[in-house]
Amino acid sequence: MNDASARRLRHALAATLACGLIAGVAIAAPPRPPPPRVEAVVDTVHGVRIADPYRWMEAGGADFDAWTRAEAAHARAVLDTIDGRVALGERIRGLDRPGRAIQDLQVRGDRWLYRRADGDGALQLLVRDGAQGRERVVDLMAALPAADGPWSEVAAARVLSPDGRHLAFGTTQKGEEFPTLRVYDLVANRLLPDAIRWPLWADSNGFRPRWLADGSGFFYVRRPDASDAMDNTARARRGQVFVHRLGTPVADDRALFGHGLTAGIDEADTLYVNGEPHPRWLSIWRRKPSGLELWIVDLDAAGGTAPPPSRRVWSSDIRVPGFGVRGDFLYTADAAGSPRFRVVRYDLREAAPQPQVVLPQQEGVLTQLAVAADGVYAVESLLSQARLHVIDDAGARAIALPAGVVESLAVGVEGRGAWLSQVDWLSPRRGWLVDPGDRAPRASALDAGSDATPLDARTELRWAIARDGERIPYTLVRTAGARDDGGAFVMMDGYGCFGVNNTPFYWPSLQAWLERGGAFVRVALRGGGELGADWHRAGRDRNKPAAFEDAIDVAKDLVRTGVTRPGRIGATGGSCGGMTMGMAALEAPHLIGAAVLSVGAFDQLRMADRSAAGARSIRDIGDPATAEGVRRITALSPYQQVLDGARRPAFLIGSGATDYTIPLWVGGKFVARLNAAAPDGPPVLWDIKWEGGHNAGVDYVQLDTDQFAFLLWQLGHPDFQPRAAAR
Numbered sequence: 260m261n262d263a264s265a266r267r268l269r270h271a272l273a274a275t276l277a278c279g280l281i282a283g284v285a286i287a288a289p290p291r292p293p294p295p296r297v298e299a300v301v302d303t304v305h306g307v308r309i310a311d312p313y314r315w316m317e318a319g320g321a322d323f324d325a326w327t328r329a330e331a332a333h334a335r336a337v338l339d340t341i342d343g344r345v346a347l348g349e350r351i352r353g354l355d356r357p358g359r360a361i362q363d364l365q366v367r368g369d370r371w372l373y374r375r376a377d378g379d380g381a382l383q384l385l386v387r388d389g390a391q392g393r394e395r396v397v398d399l400m401a402a403l404p405a406a407d408g409p410w411s412e413v414a415a416a417r418v419l420s421p422d423g424r425h426l427a428f429g430t431t432q433k434g435e436e437f438p439t440l441r442v443y444d445l446v447a448n449r450l451l452p453d454a455i456r457w458p459l460w461a462d463s464n465g466f467r468p469r470w471l472a473d474g475s476g477f478f479y480v481r482r483p484d485a486s487d488a489m490d491n492t493a494r495a496r497r498g499q500v501f502v503h504r505l506g507t508p509v510a511d512d513r514a515l516f517g518h519g520l521t522a523g524i525d526e527a528d529t530l531y532v533n534g535e536p537h538p539r540w541l542s543i544w545r546r547k548p549s550g551l552e553l554w555i556v557d558l559d560a561a562g563g564t565a566p567p568p569s570r571r572v573w574s575s576d577i578r579v580p581g582f583g584v585r586g587d588f589l590y591t592a593d594a595a596g597s598p599r600f601r602v603v604r605y606d607l608r609e610a611a612p613q614p615q616v617v618l619p620q621q622e623g624v625l626t627q628l629a630v631a632a633d634g635v636y637a638v639e640s641l642l643s644q645a646r647l648h649v650i651d652d653a654g655a656r657a658i659a660l661p662a663g664v665v666e667s668l669a670v671g672v673e674g675r676g677a678w679l680s681q682v683d684w685l686s687p688r689r690g691w692l693v694d695p696g697d698r699a700p701r702a703s704a705l706d707a708g709s710d711a712t713p714l715d716a717r718t719e720l721r722w723a724i725a726r727d728g729e730r731i732p733y734t735l736v737r738t739a740g741a742r743d744d745g746g747a748f749v750m751m752d753g754y755g756c757f758g759v760n761n762t763p764f765y766w767p768s769l770q771a772w773l774e775r776g777g778a779f780v781r782v783a784l785r786g787g788g789e790l791g792a793d794w795h796r797a798g799r800d801r802n803k804p805a806a807f808e809d810a811i812d813v814a815k816d817l818v819r820t821g822v823t824r825p826g827r828i829g830a831t832g833g834s835c836g837g838m839t840m841g842m843a844a845l846e847a848p849h850l851i852g853a854a855v856l857s858v859g860a861f862d863q864l865r866m867a868d869r870s871a872a873g874a875r876s877i878r879d880i881g882d883p884a885t886a887e888g889v890r891r892i893t894a895l896s897p898y899q900q901v902l903d904g905a906r907r908p909a910f911l912i913g914s915g916a917t918d919y920t921i922p923l924w925v926g927g928k929f930v931a932r933l934n935a936a937a938p939d940g941p942p943v944l945w946d947i948k949w950e951g952g953h954n955a956g957v958d959y960v961q962l963d964t965d966q967f968a969f970l971l972w973q974l975g976h977p978d979f980q981p982r983a984a985a986r
Contacts, residue, residue, distance in 0.1 A: 292329035294938075295931050296322065305886035309864065309893060313931050316924040317865065327927060327947060334911075334944035340981040341968045347771060347979075348964035354767040355960050356380040358687030361706050362680065363414070366672040368423030370445060372397075373705065384417075386445055390704055399428055399443060402450040407432060411955040415465035416440060416458075420474040421536050421674070425451070425505065427468045427477055429458070434917035435952025440468060440479055442505060455509050457485035459498045460871065460919050461531050461546075472538040476504040480530045483514060491919045495871035497526045500543060500556075516543060516556055520566045527874040535630060535670055540584045540607055543569075548877035550576040553591060555584075555607055572605050572612060576878070577792045578758035580637070583630025590617070590635050590650075592628050594792035600625035602637055602650060617650045624791040626760050627668040629677055633695040636677040638665045640760070642732060642789070643720055647679065647693065647700070658698060663689070664763050678703075682765045684736050684779070685716055715739065716773050723809075723816035729797070731809045732789065735822065736769065737778040743821030747778040748974045749828045750967075751814060751851075753843070755784025755806035756835035757879055758795035768963040775971060775978070778822060784809045784839060786879065799879040801887075803895055807842035814843075814850040826852040829970035830908075833857040834921065834953070835876065841897035841929075848906045853941070853973035855966045857913035858921050858953050861929040862898040864889065872920040898925075901932045909941035909973040911966065915951035923947070941973065 297312045316323050338344065357380060361373040371387050384397045400410050409432070416429030426443045440455040458466035459480040468477040478500055485494045499517030503509065518524050524545065531544040541556040553573040561567040572589055580600065582591035588604040593614060602618035602625070618625075623641035625648075630636075634651030645665045647658040663681040666688065671678045676694040691700035717739050722730045737747065750772060754761040761781060769779055783789035786798025786806040798806040814828050830851050832840030837859020844854035860866060866873025867883040880895055882888035893899045901907070910933055914926035930945045946965065951957045971979035 291934075292326065292333055294934060295326045295927075297935070304864075304883070305889045307886065307889045307893060309889075309899070311865070312935075313928040314865075316927050316931075317869065317922075319924070323924070323927065327923065327945075330927075330930065330945040331947040331949075334946045337942065337944055337981070338946070338965050338969060341972050341979055342981060343971070343976075343979045344964060344968040347775075347968055348960065350771045350774075351768045351963050351967075352960050354770050356767060357382065357765070359706075360680070360688040360690050361703060362688060362690070363417070363667075364669070364671075364678045364690065364703070364705075365417075365419045366423075367419040367421055367674070370419065370423030371705070372419055372423075372426065372445075375705075397426075397443070397445065399426075399430075402443065403430060409433060409950065409956075411435070413438065413465035413955070415467045418468055418470060418477075420470050420477075421472060422474045425474065427470070429465055431917075431952070431955055433950040434915055434948070434956035435919045435954075436917045438466060438919070440466065451505065453503065453505055453509075455479060455481065455503060455512075457481055457494055459485075459495060459530070460491075461529055467531070467533055469532040469534055469541075470536045471502070472536040474536075476502060476507075478502050478515075478532045478541060480517070480532060483519075491922070492870050495529075495874075495919075498528065498530045500530055500532055500541075515541070515561065515566050516554070516569055521554075521569055523571075529871075529875060534583045535632070535674055537584050540587070540589070542582060542584050542589060544582065546875060548874065548882070550574060550878060551578065553582055553589065555589060572607070573614075577795055578788060579628075580626050581628030581630075583628070583635075585630050585632065585635065590628070590630050592625050592637070598793040599623065599791040602628065602635060602648075618648055618655050621646075621648070624789070626762075626788070627665060629668050629670050631670045631675050631677060632673075633675045636668060636670075636693070638668050638679070640665070640789075643718075645681075647677070649693070651695070656698070658693065658700065660691070660700060661689070666762065666764065683763045684718055684734075684766055684769060687765050715770065721816070721820075723813045725805070725809055725812045727805075729785070729805075729809075731783065731785075731813055733780055733782045733813050733816075734763070735778060735780055736773070737822075738773050741778065745818075745821050745824040746776065747823045747827065748776055748971060748976055749778050749780055749817055749823045750831055750970060751780040751782060751810065751817070751828055751840075752831045752836075753782040753784045753806075753810045753840050754832060754834075754836035755782075755786035755798050755809065755839045756876075757786075758788035758792070760788045761836075762789075768960070768967075771963075772967050775967075775976065777967075777971075780813065780817065782810055782813045786839070800881070801891065803880060803891065804842075806839045807846065810840060810843035811847045811850065814847060818850065825850050827974045828852060829974055830854040831856070831966070833859065834872070835860050835879075837861065838863065838895065838897060842895065842900065844908050844910070845897060845900055848908050851908050852975070853909040853911070853970050855911045855913070855969060858915055858918055859897070859912070859926065859929070860921060861896060862925050863892045863896045864899070866921070866925060867892070870920060870922055870925075898929045898932055901929075901936045903936045905936065907933065907937055907940055909969075910943045911946060911969045912944065913946045913962075914948070915953060915956065916947055916949045917952040917956065920953050944969070 300311045300314045364373040387394045413429030442451040442453045468479040470477045497518040499514040501512040529546040543554045545552040556569045577594045579592040592600040593603045597620040603614035605612035623639040626640040627638040637648040639646045666682040668679045719735045784806045830840040837856040881891035933943045
């Protein structure tokens with residue numbers, strides 16, 4: 260999760276109820292809707308007996324729709340009865356200012372493209388010709404047909420052409436419906452007719468295209484027969500890499516690589532074409548259930564009607580920080596014998612290239628890699644400190660960076676050098692440019708600094724001892740004067756999946772949480788990538804329980820060291836983190852008093868072949884085609900681990916009705932099971948964003964307000980108790 264995600268949605272019902280609270284009217288929440296019907300389904304899969312009383316929800320239908328809408332209305336009404344919520348929301352809205360630092364800088368040709376907040380704190384897309392040119396706003400959404408909206412932009416698809424004239428960008432409707440790749444002419448200031456429906460969602464980063472070196476078109480990925488009649492799961496399969504030439508019909512786009520064209524590519528594999536333009540070599544990252552591969556397509560041999568020759572150059576069972584081509588060399592991070600990663604290169608002119616080490620393993624973990632025309636740039640992370648390594652024709656050198664975490668790394672001006680941004684919980688974003696040959700970063704002349712005030716808090720890195728003796732790092736954020744007296748209301752967040760680094764982001768709303776006696780904890784769970792490849796391996800496959808056990812052990816450490824006391828810890832997590840933190844909440848209700856889980860992967864067994872997220876999770880979670888895998892998946896799925904009559908915390912479950920990767924029924928089944936297992940237990944609320952998805956279409960101010968208010972209510976803060984009884 261980071262603050263670049265699109266988060267803009269507000270229901271009319273919420274606004275109406277908020278107005279009632281402002282006027283001082285006590286609002287009684289309606290009674291909980293009648294429970295959904297139960298249809299007993301019991302399967303025996305590889306000898307494992309699996310009960311699934313709500314499988315009927317997977318098919319949708321009128322009953323499911325009516326129940327979901329009743330549950331969402333009930334959740335909205337209950338949240339709006341929480342005393343203190345309105346004042347909290349006003350405070351959060353006042354804090355929600357990203358600062359004036361530029362973001363997402365791209366420079367191609369003489370064109371500079373970036374985002375920056377206006378005087379009201381709203382991010383704008385800006386362009387200028389040259390660093391000293393006149394700045395102007397580019398409103399991509401205004402160029403789209405208003406009648407088909409509301410529109411959301413997929414920021415990851417925003418890529419400048421090599422000459423800087425054309426901008427590829429992605430759009431969705433009403434959250435994440437109807438994804439489309441489009442092109443805007445920055446010279447003529449108009450939308451081009453090129454529009455590609457149903458590009459394949461690679462992951463939460465969207466569908467990023469890659470421009471041809473001459474700027475005449477771009478590569479992208481989609482299923483060749485994708486249509487409106489298919490659901491998201493079907494459209495995410497059988498991906499092929501196409502090339503589109505500007506001004507030509509999409510029907511003429513040529514497929515170069517992928518399922519049905521390339522031997523060994525399976526229908527569930529996900530293909531990425533990220534990277535800088537190159538006249539000859541097209542690098543393709545293949546993500547499959549068993550790991551990752553890098554393939555190379557030789558564009559010089561692309562004549563005729565047959566697909567051009569391609570070959571696999573590299574493979575790994577571990578997620579790596581990045582890859583790219585410079586000259587005739589493919590560069591990537593590699594974990595072979597180097598759990599903190601090294602940088603290697605492959606000579607693509609050779610028939611069977613072997614890895615050449617160009618940067619050996621360092622003291623810290625290599626977390627990001629960008630391949631520019633002049634060299635390779637790699638970020639080395641030491642948790643709260645970072646260095647930038649440059650590998651160019653003169654060799655390798657390290658550049659010291661200011662204190663803080665590197666949030667993003669990208670190729671710099673004219674495809675040379677690097678642009679990076681640093682951020683932490685307490686201070687707004689800072690951007691840095693590194694030109695070829697530089698030995699120190701410099702601030703861009705476009706960066707106007709920030710008008711945001713750093714949070715009145717301090718950040719501390721701590722280590723908990725897990726039950727198996729491993730040391731688990733976690734970051735504790737709280738006000739400067741906070742003491743270890745057991746009084747803090749703790750919001751504990753974790754992810755622990757796919758080798759992803761769950762890094763800090765600037766979160767000004769956090770100030771409102773801290774002001775009310777709160778503390779924030781971000782845990783580096785095993786299964787993530789914060790400490791390298793071995794940290795990922797230590798929390799996946801048969802080791803996956805370590806991820807949620809780490810969260811529980813950190814909760815114990817917070818109690819032992821006097822930060823808080825049992826019952827005052829709220830667990831939060833999203834997507835795969837909804838699974839890990841959901842399991843922690845179910846396993847440790849004596850410590851965790853509430854859980855807020857967003858777009859969570861609660862039913863991994865059914866997701867495995869019914870959603871894109873499930874297919875991508877097999878390597879980390881378990882293989883449903885084997886008995887061991889089925890046992891592992893069911894043991895890790897919160898939906899399967901809810902026990903009748905067992906003590907459990909309160910839950911606020913968030914879902915997006917247009918989520919491209921985790922269907923609505925995943926959240927619905929979990930909500931129904933929680934309520935059925937303990938109908939008189941703590942509240943279970945289901946907050947559905949009807950025009951929201953996995954990332955898009957959500958108002959972060961409302962989301963933070965609801966999350967903070969719910970946790971403070973359930974963790975016992977006296978100022979956040981509902982004025983009317985509500986369940």
